[in-house]
Amino acid sequence: MEKGNFILNLYPSTKFMLPLFVTISIFFVPGYLYAYLMLPLCILIAFFAGKAKELVNLVVKGLLVLVLFIFIIQSVIAPGEEIFWSWGIISIKQEGVMRSLSLTSKIIAIASAFLLFFRITPVKDISQALERIGMSPKFSYAIIATFQFIPEISNRSKVIMEAQKSRGVETEGNLLTRAKAFIPVLGPLVLSSITSTEERAIALETRAFSAIGKKTSLNELTKRRIDYIIQVAMVILLTILLIGRIWLWN
Template sequence: MNRRFITIRKKRLFKEVHAVNKIQQFIVNLYPTTKFLIVLFLALSAFITPGYIWSYLVLPICMFLAYLAGCFKEFSNLAIKALLLIVLFIFLLQAFFYPGQEILWQWGIFSVKQEGIQFALSLTSKIVAVASSLLLFFRITKVKDLVSSLEKLGLSPKVTFIFLSTLQIIPEMQKSTHVIMDAQKTRGVETEGKLMTRVKAFVPILSPLVLGSIASTEERVLTLESRAFSAKGNKTSLYQVNKTKHDLKVRILLLILFILLIVWRVLS
């Protein structure tokens, strides 16, 4: 009985894992423009739907989609560390300084007004919806897939290269910073501890980081020129991104949902 129970349990676990992998592959393998239409629908729905409740609910929906796509940890870290602080700062700023008549709380020259709370909720909910949608898009979409799809739409390779370089500059600088910090540690330089210790360790990193960025830019230019990047004519690429059979279904579903949302908003 125990062996039979273990066998049945293993089969169930295998089916569950297989189902999760299929959903993950379904989301990840969608065409970049289809993924952008999904997040665009979520962002626009926050502006079409009245109130702020649905706008705030866009973030949990994006978290759920990130979980299905297998990038929940990265998405939640970005949403909490970056988005939460910005939204909290804007909310407090509008709550204290937005003009209004109905005062809810006051201390000296500072006062929280009902109008400020309502405006802060409306403003921050839209920011949460748009920002979480964009974060989800760049978490579930590879940069090289996005660039390839943009080139197929007719954009110039120079424009797509600038776009790609802009998206990669911060991750590349972070990698270079970690490499330089590790090199400093091997030389006995203290890089961890109190705030002043970290500041003192960060200052010597600036010069090699800037010089390394300049050198890498020059190497990249030489590499592009060796591959005839600036030459006229059609460009070819070894990496291709193609639409799947599910892209059309997802786009039709998004169109139907958008039409229903517009009709509901007009009638209500």
């Protein structure tokens, strides 16, 4: 656990209540403003957790580009009668804009909440929390390996590209040049990945991973009183929003 940081020290299931709450609540509250407000809320939480820069980078580099693309496509292809803007055969209708706002707001809310969850929750904590509720250690390890696979492959490919560059291989330039430079990387990348998998399997067996019996861990998680309070509070808040949806917004 992170000493001195209240948010990072929360139990994984408590942290997971945030994306769960966001995913459910955006369908209870009508309109798109509430869903859009989930992004600054997540950034605020990430700021207090010391992860704001990482979250903003993920949102700007990946999420916003995807959302902007979906917004434009949905605005153009959605049917409607009242034209908001037109240019040649392309026309954006007011109904399409409203649908785009509704769809993209939900995507931003859910994606930002889950991005925040994985930024403030180490994968090893997720794995241990799953084991505590009865999940097989082998299955929980598969989850860890899945999350770690892409970053490891990315880092390994960068190292190989730098090695190729130091040998005089042209790795920068136009798209065709980069594609040609990437082909020699595939062989070492695949072989190093296979070697890494074998080494990991040997390391697991030396630590009695497949042995039958109760497993212990150096990383001990503790569910504190504040975790129960937060979980109950979020359930109560969701109930209030549901009642509001039924009695006020219908």
